[in-house]
Amino acid sequence: MISFIPKKSIGVDIADNSIEVVQLKEVGSKIAVDSFGRVNLQPGIVKNGRIIKEAELAEALRAAFREASPKPIADNKIVFGFPESQTFFHIFSYKFLPDEKVIDKERMDKIILEEAWTNIPIVKNEMVVYYQLLADNRDGIDFLIVAATKRIVFEWQEFFNKLSLDVQSFDIEALANFRSLAVESKKPIGIIDIGTATTNFYIFFRKKIVYEYTIDIGGEDLTAEIVKATGMKEEAAENKKIEFGLSNTEEAFFPALVKILEGISSEVKEALGYFEDSSRMKVEKLFFVGGSSQLKGLPEYFTANLGLPAFLGESKYLDSKKLEFIGAIGMALRGMDKKIDEEDPVIPFVEEGGWDKKQEDREQLDNNLSIDEEDGEEEKTKSLKKILVLILFIGAIIFGAAFYYRQQEKIKQQAEIKANQAAIDNLSVVQDENISASTTVAEASGANADTIATSSDETTASDAKFVVVEETEVGYLNIREGAGVNFKIVTTVKPGEAYKLLENQGEWSKIQLSPELFGWAASKYLQEKD
Numbered sequence: 001m002i003s004f005i006p007k008k009s010i011g012v013d014i015a016d017n018s019i020e021v022v023q024l025k026e027v028g029s030k031i032a033v034d035s036f037g038r039v040n041l042q043p044g045i046v047k048n049g050r051i052i053k054e055a056e057l058a059e060a061l062r063a064a065f066r067e068a069s070p071k072p073i074a075d076n077k078i079v080f081g082f083p084e085s086q087t088f089f090h091i092f093s094y095k096f097l098p099d100e101k102v103i104d105k106e107r108m109d110k111i112i113l114e115e116a117w118t119n120i121p122i123v124k125n126e127m128v129v130y131y132q133l134l135a136d137n138r139d140g141i142d143f144l145i146v147a148a149t150k151r152i153v154f155e156w157q158e159f160f161n162k163l164s165l166d167v168q169s170f171d172i173e174a175l176a177n178f179r180s181l182a183v184e185s186k187k188p189i190g191i192i193d194i195g196t197a198t199t200n201f202y203i204f205f206r207k208k209i210v211y212e213y214t215i216d217i218g219g220e221d222l223t224a225e226i227v228k229a230t231g232m233k234e235e236a237a238e239n240k241k242i243e244f245g246l247s248n249t250e251e252a253f254f255p256a257l258v259k260i261l262e263g264i265s266s267e268v269k270e271a272l273g274y275f276e277d278s279s280r281m282k283v284e285k286l287f288f289v290g291g292s293s294q295l296k297g298l299p300e301y302f303t304a305n306l307g308l309p310a311f312l313g314e315s316k317y318l319d320s321k322k323l324e325f326i327g328a329i330g331m332a333l334r335g336m337d338k339k340i341d342e343e344d345p346v347i348p349f350v351e352e353g354g355w356d357k358k359q360e361d362r363e364q365l366d367n368n369l370s371i372d373e374e375d376g377e378e379e380k381t382k383s384l385k386k387i388l389v390l391i392l393f394i395g396a397i398i399f400g401a402a403f404y405y406r407q408q409e410k411i412k413q414q415a416e417i418k419a420n421q422a423a424i425d426n427l428s429v430v431q432d433e434n435i436s437a438s439t440t441v442a443e444a445s446g447a448n449a450d451t452i453a454t455s456s457d458e459t460t461a462s463d464a465k466f467v468v469v470e471e472t473e474v475g476y477l478n479i480r481e482g483a484g485v486n487f488k489i490v491t492t493v494k495p496g497e498a499y500k501l502l503e504n505q506g507e508w509s510k511i512q513l514s515p516e517l518f519g520w521a522a523s524k525y526l527q528e529k530d
Contacts, residue, residue, distance in 0.1 A: 009335030011328040037068030049083025170347035176330030187284035219292025229256035245296030479519035483508035
Protein backbone atom coordinates (compact mmCIF):
# COMPACT_ATOMS: atom_id res chain seq x y z
CA MET A 1 0.00 0.00 0.00
CA ILE A 2 1.31 3.45 -0.93
CA SER A 3 1.59 5.80 2.05
CA PHE A 4 0.33 9.36 1.59
CA ILE A 5 1.59 10.51 4.97
CA PRO A 6 4.43 13.02 4.36
CA LYS A 7 7.77 11.98 5.82
CA LYS A 8 8.92 13.94 8.87
CA SER A 9 12.10 14.13 10.92
CA ILE A 10 13.10 15.94 14.12
CA GLY A 11 16.57 17.28 14.85
CA VAL A 12 17.56 18.00 18.47
CA ASP A 13 20.60 20.15 19.23
CA ILE A 14 21.50 20.55 22.93
CA ALA A 15 24.37 22.84 23.93
CA ASP A 16 25.49 24.00 27.36
CA ASN A 17 23.36 27.13 27.11
CA SER A 18 20.44 26.30 24.81
CA ILE A 19 18.23 23.70 23.11
CA GLU A 20 17.10 23.92 19.48
CA VAL A 21 14.57 21.55 17.92
CA VAL A 22 13.47 21.50 14.28
CA GLN A 23 10.90 19.31 12.55
CA LEU A 24 11.21 18.94 8.78
CA LYS A 25 8.58 17.48 6.45
CA GLU A 26 8.22 16.56 2.81
CA VAL A 27 6.22 19.00 0.71
CA GLY A 28 5.86 17.38 -2.68
CA SER A 29 9.42 16.72 -3.85
CA LYS A 30 10.91 19.30 -1.50
CA ILE A 31 11.78 19.50 2.19
CA ALA A 32 10.50 22.34 4.38
CA VAL A 33 10.58 23.36 8.03
CA ASP A 34 7.36 22.22 9.69
CA SER A 35 8.06 23.67 13.15
CA PHE A 36 10.98 24.87 15.26
CA GLY A 37 11.60 25.82 18.89
CA ARG A 38 14.35 27.14 21.11
CA VAL A 39 14.86 27.30 24.89
CA ASN A 40 17.72 28.92 26.78
CA LEU A 41 19.32 26.80 29.51
CA GLN A 42 20.35 28.13 32.89
CA PRO A 43 24.06 27.67 33.69
CA GLY A 44 24.88 24.31 35.24
CA ILE A 45 22.12 22.19 33.66
CA VAL A 46 24.49 20.92 30.96
CA LYS A 47 28.21 21.40 31.35
CA ASN A 48 30.78 20.54 28.71
CA GLY A 49 28.29 18.24 27.01
CA ARG A 50 27.45 16.33 30.22
CA ILE A 51 24.03 16.19 31.85
CA ILE A 52 24.34 17.74 35.32
CA LYS A 53 20.70 18.43 36.25
CA GLU A 54 18.59 15.81 34.49
CA ALA A 55 15.15 16.95 35.70
CA GLU A 56 15.73 20.56 34.64
CA LEU A 57 17.05 19.48 31.24
CA ALA A 58 14.07 17.18 30.70
CA GLU A 59 11.62 20.00 31.45
CA ALA A 60 13.50 22.40 29.14
CA LEU A 61 13.40 19.87 26.29
CA ARG A 62 9.67 19.29 26.82
CA ALA A 63 9.18 23.07 26.68
CA ALA A 64 11.12 23.31 23.40
CA PHE A 65 8.79 20.70 21.84
CA ARG A 66 5.67 22.18 23.43
CA GLU A 67 6.39 25.82 22.56
CA ALA A 68 7.67 25.24 19.02
CA SER A 69 6.36 27.56 16.30
CA PRO A 70 4.03 27.61 14.46
CA LYS A 71 2.79 24.48 16.26
CA PRO A 72 3.99 22.08 18.97
CA ILE A 73 6.14 19.12 17.94
CA ALA A 74 4.38 15.89 18.92
CA ASP A 75 6.37 13.11 17.23
CA ASN A 76 8.94 11.16 19.24
CA LYS A 77 11.50 9.96 16.67
CA ILE A 78 14.56 12.21 16.78
CA VAL A 79 18.12 12.61 15.50
CA PHE A 80 20.33 14.00 18.27
CA GLY A 81 23.53 15.94 17.69
CA PHE A 82 26.03 14.37 20.08
CA PRO A 83 27.82 17.17 22.02
CA GLU A 84 30.77 18.50 20.06
CA SER A 85 32.86 18.89 23.23
CA GLN A 86 32.57 15.13 23.84
CA THR A 87 33.32 14.09 20.25
CA PHE A 88 36.89 13.25 19.25
CA PHE A 89 38.21 13.25 15.68
CA HIS A 90 41.37 11.76 14.24
CA ILE A 91 42.33 11.83 10.56
CA PHE A 92 45.22 9.67 9.36
CA SER A 93 46.71 7.95 6.33
CA TYR A 94 47.51 4.25 6.33
CA LYS A 95 50.31 3.32 3.93
CA PHE A 96 50.17 -0.16 2.44
CA LEU A 97 52.95 -2.56 3.35
CA PRO A 98 55.25 -3.66 0.47
CA ASP A 99 53.22 -6.83 -0.17
CA GLU A 100 49.80 -5.20 0.44
CA LYS A 101 47.39 -3.98 -2.22
CA VAL A 102 44.13 -4.21 -0.29
CA ILE A 103 43.18 -4.89 3.33
CA ASP A 104 40.20 -6.92 4.50
CA LYS A 105 37.67 -5.61 7.02
CA GLU A 106 39.11 -7.55 9.95
CA ARG A 107 42.56 -6.04 9.45
CA MET A 108 41.07 -2.63 8.76
CA ASP A 109 39.17 -2.73 12.05
CA LYS A 110 42.37 -3.67 13.87
CA ILE A 111 44.31 -0.81 12.24
CA ILE A 112 41.57 1.66 13.16
CA LEU A 113 41.37 0.53 16.79
CA GLU A 114 45.14 0.66 17.28
CA GLU A 115 45.28 4.13 15.74
CA ALA A 116 42.38 5.32 17.91
CA TRP A 117 43.86 3.87 21.11
CA THR A 118 47.18 5.57 20.37
CA ASN A 119 45.90 9.01 19.39
CA ILE A 120 42.55 9.62 21.10
CA PRO A 121 42.73 10.38 24.85
CA ILE A 122 40.15 7.84 26.05
CA VAL A 123 41.09 4.53 27.67
CA LYS A 124 40.55 1.44 25.51
CA ASN A 125 37.60 -0.18 27.26
CA GLU A 126 35.71 3.14 27.52
CA MET A 127 36.04 4.16 23.87
CA VAL A 128 33.36 3.77 21.21
CA VAL A 129 34.67 4.22 17.66
CA TYR A 130 33.27 4.80 14.17
CA TYR A 131 35.34 5.34 11.04
CA GLN A 132 34.90 6.55 7.49
CA LEU A 133 37.06 6.03 4.40
CA LEU A 134 38.00 9.45 3.04
CA ALA A 135 40.11 8.40 0.05
CA ASP A 136 42.12 5.47 -1.24
CA ASN A 137 44.81 5.00 -3.85
CA ARG A 138 47.55 2.54 -4.73
CA ASP A 139 49.71 3.76 -1.82
CA GLY A 140 47.17 3.54 0.99
CA ILE A 141 43.92 4.76 2.54
CA ASP A 142 42.88 7.95 4.34
CA PHE A 143 40.54 7.51 7.30
CA LEU A 144 38.40 9.69 9.56
CA ILE A 145 37.94 8.25 13.05
CA VAL A 146 35.16 9.55 15.31
CA ALA A 147 35.16 8.49 18.96
CA ALA A 148 33.40 9.17 22.26
CA THR A 149 33.33 7.83 25.81
CA LYS A 150 30.89 4.93 26.26
CA ARG A 151 29.62 6.15 29.63
CA ILE A 152 28.70 9.56 28.22
CA VAL A 153 26.96 8.02 25.21
CA PHE A 154 24.94 5.80 27.56
CA GLU A 155 24.01 8.80 29.76
CA TRP A 156 22.36 10.49 26.76
CA GLN A 157 20.68 7.25 25.65
CA GLU A 158 19.14 6.80 29.10
CA PHE A 159 18.06 10.44 29.24
CA PHE A 160 16.07 10.17 26.01
CA ASN A 161 14.68 6.74 26.94
CA LYS A 162 13.19 8.19 30.12
CA LEU A 163 11.43 10.82 28.00
CA SER A 164 10.12 8.13 25.60
CA LEU A 165 12.04 9.70 22.73
CA ASP A 166 13.18 7.25 20.08
CA VAL A 167 16.70 8.29 19.01
CA GLN A 168 17.35 7.22 15.42
CA SER A 169 21.02 8.15 15.55
CA PHE A 170 23.61 10.24 17.38
CA ASP A 171 24.71 12.65 14.66
CA ILE A 172 28.02 14.52 14.33
CA GLU A 173 27.41 18.23 14.88
CA ALA A 174 30.00 19.39 12.34
CA LEU A 175 28.44 17.22 9.63
CA ALA A 176 24.97 18.48 10.55
CA ASN A 177 26.13 22.10 10.11
CA PHE A 178 27.64 21.35 6.71
CA ARG A 179 24.55 19.41 5.63
CA SER A 180 22.30 22.32 6.56
CA LEU A 181 24.35 24.86 4.60
CA ALA A 182 24.02 22.71 1.45
CA VAL A 183 27.21 24.19 -0.02
CA GLU A 184 28.19 22.92 -3.46
CA SER A 185 31.89 23.23 -4.24
CA LYS A 186 34.54 21.22 -6.06
CA LYS A 187 37.21 22.69 -3.80
CA PRO A 188 37.70 22.46 0.00
CA ILE A 189 35.62 24.86 2.09
CA GLY A 190 36.07 25.85 5.73
CA ILE A 191 33.43 26.11 8.43
CA ILE A 192 34.21 28.13 11.57
CA ASP A 193 31.88 27.33 14.46
CA ILE A 194 32.28 29.96 17.20
CA GLY A 195 30.65 28.52 20.29
CA THR A 196 30.43 29.77 23.85
CA ALA A 197 33.79 28.45 25.06
CA THR A 198 35.61 27.17 21.96
CA THR A 199 35.88 27.70 18.23
CA ASN A 200 35.94 24.64 15.98
CA PHE A 201 37.40 24.88 12.50
CA TYR A 202 36.52 22.19 9.96
CA ILE A 203 37.56 21.73 6.36
CA PHE A 204 35.23 19.77 4.09
CA PHE A 205 36.06 18.23 0.74
CA ARG A 206 33.59 16.16 -1.27
CA LYS A 207 31.13 16.39 1.64
CA LYS A 208 33.55 14.79 4.10
CA ILE A 209 35.55 16.17 7.03
CA VAL A 210 39.18 16.14 5.93
CA TYR A 211 40.60 18.42 8.64
CA GLU A 212 39.55 19.49 12.15
CA TYR A 213 41.10 21.99 14.55
CA THR A 214 39.91 23.34 17.91
CA ILE A 215 40.69 26.82 19.23
CA ASP A 216 40.24 27.44 22.94
CA ILE A 217 38.53 30.82 22.43
CA GLY A 218 34.78 31.43 22.25
CA GLY A 219 32.01 33.99 22.54
CA GLU A 220 32.33 34.23 26.33
CA ASP A 221 35.91 35.46 25.85
CA LEU A 222 34.66 38.32 23.68
CA THR A 223 32.23 39.39 26.40
CA ALA A 224 34.82 38.99 29.17
CA GLU A 225 37.32 41.17 27.29
CA ILE A 226 34.72 43.93 26.88
CA VAL A 227 34.02 43.79 30.63
CA LYS A 228 37.75 43.97 31.36
CA ALA A 229 38.38 46.87 28.97
CA THR A 230 35.34 49.03 29.81
CA GLY A 231 34.24 48.06 33.31
CA MET A 232 30.72 47.27 32.06
CA LYS A 233 28.63 44.61 33.72
CA GLU A 234 28.52 41.30 31.88
CA GLU A 235 24.92 41.67 30.69
CA ALA A 236 25.56 45.17 29.33
CA ALA A 237 28.74 43.98 27.61
CA GLU A 238 26.87 41.10 25.97
CA ASN A 239 24.16 43.47 24.71
CA LYS A 240 26.75 45.90 23.31
CA LYS A 241 28.56 43.06 21.57
CA ILE A 242 25.35 41.90 19.89
CA GLU A 243 24.10 45.41 19.01
CA PHE A 244 27.27 46.88 17.52
CA GLY A 245 29.84 44.12 16.99
CA LEU A 246 32.61 45.41 14.72
CA SER A 247 30.35 47.89 12.93
CA ASN A 248 31.52 50.96 14.87
CA THR A 249 35.26 51.46 15.28
CA GLU A 250 34.63 54.42 17.59
CA GLU A 251 33.08 52.26 20.31
CA ALA A 252 35.26 51.94 23.42
CA PHE A 253 35.07 48.16 23.33
CA PHE A 254 36.12 47.82 19.66
CA PRO A 255 39.82 47.17 20.48
CA ALA A 256 38.75 44.51 22.99
CA LEU A 257 36.81 42.60 20.32
CA VAL A 258 39.67 42.86 17.84
CA LYS A 259 42.13 41.54 20.43
CA ILE A 260 40.16 38.30 20.89
CA LEU A 261 39.31 37.90 17.20
CA GLU A 262 42.99 38.26 16.33
CA GLY A 263 43.60 35.18 18.48
CA ILE A 264 41.01 33.20 16.52
CA SER A 265 42.09 34.45 13.08
CA SER A 266 45.79 33.77 13.73
CA GLU A 267 45.07 30.16 14.72
CA VAL A 268 42.74 29.66 11.73
CA LYS A 269 45.49 31.04 9.49
CA GLU A 270 48.00 28.61 11.00
CA ALA A 271 45.57 25.70 10.53
CA LEU A 272 44.90 26.71 6.92
CA GLY A 273 48.63 26.79 6.23
CA TYR A 274 49.10 23.33 7.70
CA PHE A 275 46.21 21.87 5.69
CA GLU A 276 47.27 23.47 2.42
CA ASP A 277 50.90 22.38 2.85
CA SER A 278 49.99 18.78 3.71
CA SER A 279 47.14 18.30 1.22
CA ARG A 280 48.36 20.58 -1.58
CA MET A 281 44.82 21.93 -1.86
CA LYS A 282 43.57 25.48 -1.31
CA VAL A 283 40.47 26.30 0.73
CA GLU A 284 38.05 28.22 -1.48
CA LYS A 285 35.90 30.05 1.10
CA LEU A 286 34.83 30.18 4.74
CA PHE A 287 31.42 30.00 6.42
CA PHE A 288 30.58 31.02 9.98
CA VAL A 289 28.11 29.13 12.17
CA GLY A 290 27.38 29.11 15.90
CA GLY A 291 25.63 31.65 18.10
CA SER A 292 28.65 33.96 18.49
CA SER A 293 29.17 34.08 14.72
CA GLN A 294 26.32 36.59 14.40
CA LEU A 295 28.72 39.36 15.42
CA LYS A 296 28.27 42.27 13.01
CA GLY A 297 31.21 42.71 10.64
CA LEU A 298 32.71 39.29 11.45
CA PRO A 299 32.88 37.87 7.88
CA GLU A 300 34.37 41.13 6.58
CA TYR A 301 37.03 41.08 9.33
CA PHE A 302 38.15 37.54 8.43
CA THR A 303 38.09 38.26 4.69
CA ALA A 304 40.46 41.17 5.27
CA ASN A 305 42.76 39.21 7.60
CA LEU A 306 42.89 35.87 5.81
CA GLY A 307 42.44 36.89 2.20
CA LEU A 308 39.60 34.40 1.75
CA PRO A 309 35.92 35.12 1.01
CA ALA A 310 34.03 34.66 4.29
CA PHE A 311 30.26 34.46 4.73
CA LEU A 312 27.67 34.07 7.44
CA GLY A 313 26.24 30.57 7.20
CA GLU A 314 22.60 30.33 6.15
CA SER A 315 20.34 27.33 5.78
CA LYS A 316 18.25 27.26 2.64
CA TYR A 317 15.47 25.68 4.70
CA LEU A 318 14.81 28.85 6.74
CA ASP A 319 13.80 32.18 5.22
CA SER A 320 15.32 34.28 8.00
CA LYS A 321 18.93 34.22 9.16
CA LYS A 322 18.60 31.98 12.19
CA LEU A 323 22.12 30.68 12.74
CA GLU A 324 21.17 28.97 15.98
CA PHE A 325 18.96 26.46 14.09
CA ILE A 326 21.52 25.41 11.48
CA GLY A 327 22.70 22.40 13.50
CA ALA A 328 19.21 21.13 14.34
CA ILE A 329 18.13 21.45 10.69
CA GLY A 330 21.14 19.41 9.58
CA MET A 331 20.32 16.73 12.14
CA ALA A 332 16.73 16.52 10.95
CA LEU A 333 17.96 16.22 7.35
CA ARG A 334 19.74 13.02 8.30
CA GLY A 335 16.42 11.47 9.20
CA MET A 336 14.90 12.54 5.87
CA ASP A 337 17.50 10.92 3.63
CA LYS A 338 18.47 7.27 3.99
CA LYS A 339 21.58 7.84 1.85
CA ILE A 340 22.93 10.40 4.32
CA ASP A 341 22.33 8.01 7.18
CA GLU A 342 24.27 5.29 5.38
CA GLU A 343 27.23 7.45 4.35
CA ASP A 344 27.88 9.92 7.19
CA PRO A 345 29.58 8.81 10.45
CA VAL A 346 27.65 8.54 13.72
CA ILE A 347 28.40 8.00 17.38
CA PRO A 348 27.38 4.33 17.89
CA PHE A 349 24.95 3.32 20.63
CA VAL A 350 26.33 1.35 23.59
CA GLU A 351 25.03 -1.17 26.10
CA GLU A 352 25.08 -0.60 29.84
CA GLY A 353 28.18 -1.85 31.63
CA GLY A 354 30.62 -1.51 28.76
CA TRP A 355 32.98 0.70 30.77
CA ASP A 356 35.11 0.80 33.90
CA LYS A 357 32.72 0.90 36.88
CA LYS A 358 35.52 1.92 39.27
CA GLN A 359 36.27 4.94 37.12
CA GLU A 360 32.57 5.83 37.08
CA ASP A 361 32.59 5.80 40.89
CA ARG A 362 35.65 8.05 40.92
CA GLU A 363 33.94 10.51 38.60
CA GLN A 364 30.83 10.45 40.77
CA LEU A 365 32.99 11.44 43.74
CA ASP A 366 34.45 14.26 41.64
CA ASN A 367 30.92 15.44 40.83
CA ASN A 368 30.01 15.38 44.52
CA LEU A 369 33.00 17.56 45.26
CA SER A 370 31.98 20.04 42.55
CA ILE A 371 29.45 22.40 44.12
CA ASP A 372 27.93 25.21 42.10
CA GLU A 373 28.84 28.71 43.21
CA GLU A 374 25.19 29.65 43.29
CA ASP A 375 24.64 27.29 46.21
CA GLY A 376 26.48 29.74 48.47
CA GLU A 377 29.63 29.60 50.55
CA GLU A 378 27.86 28.16 53.60
CA GLU A 379 26.54 25.14 51.68
CA LYS A 380 29.97 24.62 50.14
CA THR A 381 31.63 24.56 53.54
CA LYS A 382 29.08 22.14 55.04
CA SER A 383 29.29 19.75 52.10
CA LEU A 384 33.07 19.84 51.94
CA LYS A 385 33.36 19.18 55.69
CA LYS A 386 31.14 16.11 55.40
CA ILE A 387 33.09 14.81 52.42
CA LEU A 388 36.46 15.48 54.07
CA VAL A 389 35.41 13.67 57.26
CA LEU A 390 34.26 10.72 55.15
CA ILE A 391 37.50 10.70 53.16
CA LEU A 392 39.62 10.88 56.35
CA PHE A 393 37.64 8.04 57.92
CA ILE A 394 38.00 5.83 54.85
CA GLY A 395 41.66 6.82 54.55
CA ALA A 396 42.32 5.81 58.17
CA ILE A 397 40.79 2.37 57.58
CA ILE A 398 42.78 1.86 54.37
CA PHE A 399 46.01 3.07 55.97
CA GLY A 400 45.54 0.74 58.94
CA ALA A 401 44.81 -2.22 56.72
CA ALA A 402 47.76 -1.43 54.46
CA PHE A 403 50.12 -1.08 57.45
CA TYR A 404 48.99 -4.43 58.90
CA TYR A 405 49.32 -6.11 55.50
CA ARG A 406 52.83 -4.78 54.92
CA GLN A 407 53.97 -5.86 58.39
CA GLN A 408 52.70 -9.39 57.77
CA GLU A 409 54.33 -9.46 54.34
CA LYS A 410 57.62 -8.26 55.82
CA ILE A 411 57.63 -11.09 58.40
CA LYS A 412 56.69 -13.55 55.67
CA GLN A 413 59.44 -12.34 53.32
CA GLN A 414 62.12 -12.52 56.05
CA ALA A 415 61.19 -16.16 56.76
CA GLU A 416 61.36 -16.96 53.03
CA ILE A 417 64.74 -15.25 52.65
CA LYS A 418 66.17 -17.37 55.50
CA ALA A 419 64.76 -20.56 53.95
CA ASN A 420 66.12 -19.67 50.50
CA GLN A 421 69.52 -18.78 51.95
CA ALA A 422 69.70 -22.19 53.69
CA ALA A 423 68.91 -23.90 50.38
CA ILE A 424 71.59 -21.87 48.57
CA ASP A 425 74.19 -22.77 51.22
CA ASN A 426 73.56 -26.48 50.51
CA LEU A 427 74.27 -26.07 46.73
CA SER A 428 77.81 -26.83 45.69
CA VAL A 429 77.56 -26.28 41.89
CA VAL A 430 75.08 -24.06 40.00
CA GLN A 431 74.36 -25.12 36.39
CA ASP A 432 71.99 -23.82 33.73
CA GLU A 433 69.44 -26.54 34.45
CA ASN A 434 69.52 -25.69 38.17
CA ILE A 435 68.89 -22.03 37.37
CA SER A 436 65.97 -23.04 35.20
CA ALA A 437 64.60 -25.31 37.89
CA SER A 438 64.92 -22.57 40.50
CA THR A 439 62.99 -20.19 38.25
CA THR A 440 60.21 -22.74 37.81
CA VAL A 441 59.90 -23.19 41.55
CA ALA A 442 59.77 -19.46 42.11
CA GLU A 443 57.01 -19.05 39.50
CA ALA A 444 55.00 -21.85 41.12
CA SER A 445 55.24 -20.23 44.55
CA GLY A 446 52.34 -17.88 45.19
CA ALA A 447 54.18 -16.07 47.98
CA ASN A 448 57.28 -15.47 45.92
CA ALA A 449 55.27 -14.40 42.90
CA ASP A 450 53.40 -11.82 45.00
CA THR A 451 56.67 -10.55 46.44
CA ILE A 452 58.19 -10.14 42.99
CA ALA A 453 55.13 -8.30 41.67
CA THR A 454 55.05 -5.93 44.65
CA SER A 455 58.73 -5.16 44.30
CA SER A 456 58.29 -4.40 40.59
CA ASP A 457 55.32 -2.09 41.24
CA GLU A 458 57.19 -0.14 43.88
CA THR A 459 60.15 0.35 41.56
CA THR A 460 57.86 1.65 38.82
CA ALA A 461 56.19 4.10 41.20
CA SER A 462 59.53 5.39 42.48
CA ASP A 463 60.77 5.92 38.91
CA ALA A 464 57.72 8.00 37.93
CA LYS A 465 58.44 11.60 36.93
CA PHE A 466 56.17 14.59 37.45
CA VAL A 467 56.03 18.01 35.85
CA VAL A 468 54.64 21.34 37.06
CA VAL A 469 52.85 23.72 34.68
CA GLU A 470 54.66 27.06 34.44
CA GLU A 471 53.17 30.49 33.74
CA THR A 472 51.98 31.12 30.16
CA GLU A 473 51.16 34.27 28.24
CA VAL A 474 47.40 33.59 28.46
CA GLY A 475 47.15 32.16 31.98
CA TYR A 476 46.51 28.54 30.97
CA LEU A 477 48.12 25.77 28.91
CA ASN A 478 46.39 23.89 26.09
CA ILE A 479 46.45 20.09 26.25
CA ARG A 480 46.13 18.45 22.84
CA GLU A 481 45.36 14.98 21.46
CA GLY A 482 48.81 14.66 19.90
CA ALA A 483 52.28 16.21 19.76
CA GLY A 484 51.64 19.31 17.65
CA VAL A 485 49.44 22.41 17.29
CA ASN A 486 47.46 20.73 14.51
CA PHE A 487 45.89 18.34 17.03
CA LYS A 488 42.56 19.04 18.75
CA ILE A 489 42.59 20.65 22.21
CA VAL A 490 41.38 18.18 24.83
CA THR A 491 41.34 20.56 27.79
CA THR A 492 43.42 23.23 29.51
CA VAL A 493 45.49 23.17 32.69
CA LYS A 494 46.55 25.97 35.02
CA PRO A 495 50.02 27.12 36.09
CA GLY A 496 51.17 25.46 39.32
CA GLU A 497 49.34 22.17 38.68
CA ALA A 498 51.43 18.97 38.69
CA TYR A 499 50.97 15.93 36.44
CA LYS A 500 52.70 12.60 35.81
CA LEU A 501 55.07 12.71 32.83
CA LEU A 502 54.58 9.76 30.46
CA GLU A 503 57.01 10.57 27.64
CA ASN A 504 58.72 13.32 25.65
CA GLN A 505 58.56 13.71 21.88
CA GLY A 506 60.57 16.59 20.47
CA GLU A 507 59.14 19.84 21.85
CA TRP A 508 56.09 18.09 23.30
CA SER A 509 55.41 16.11 26.47
CA LYS A 510 52.71 13.52 27.14
CA ILE A 511 51.14 13.87 30.60
CA GLN A 512 48.56 11.92 32.61
CA LEU A 513 45.57 14.16 33.39
CA SER A 514 43.46 11.52 35.17
CA PRO A 515 43.30 7.71 35.34
CA GLU A 516 41.49 7.57 31.99
CA LEU A 517 42.73 10.71 30.22
CA PHE A 518 46.10 11.82 28.86
CA GLY A 519 47.24 14.59 26.53
CA TRP A 520 50.19 16.46 25.02
CA ALA A 521 51.55 19.86 26.12
CA ALA A 522 54.35 22.11 24.91
CA SER A 523 57.44 21.07 26.91
CA LYS A 524 58.68 24.66 27.30
CA TYR A 525 55.82 25.33 29.74
CA LEU A 526 56.54 22.27 31.90
CA GLN A 527 59.16 22.04 34.65
CA GLU A 528 60.26 18.62 35.88
CA LYS A 529 59.57 18.17 39.58
CA ASP A 530 62.27 16.68 41.84
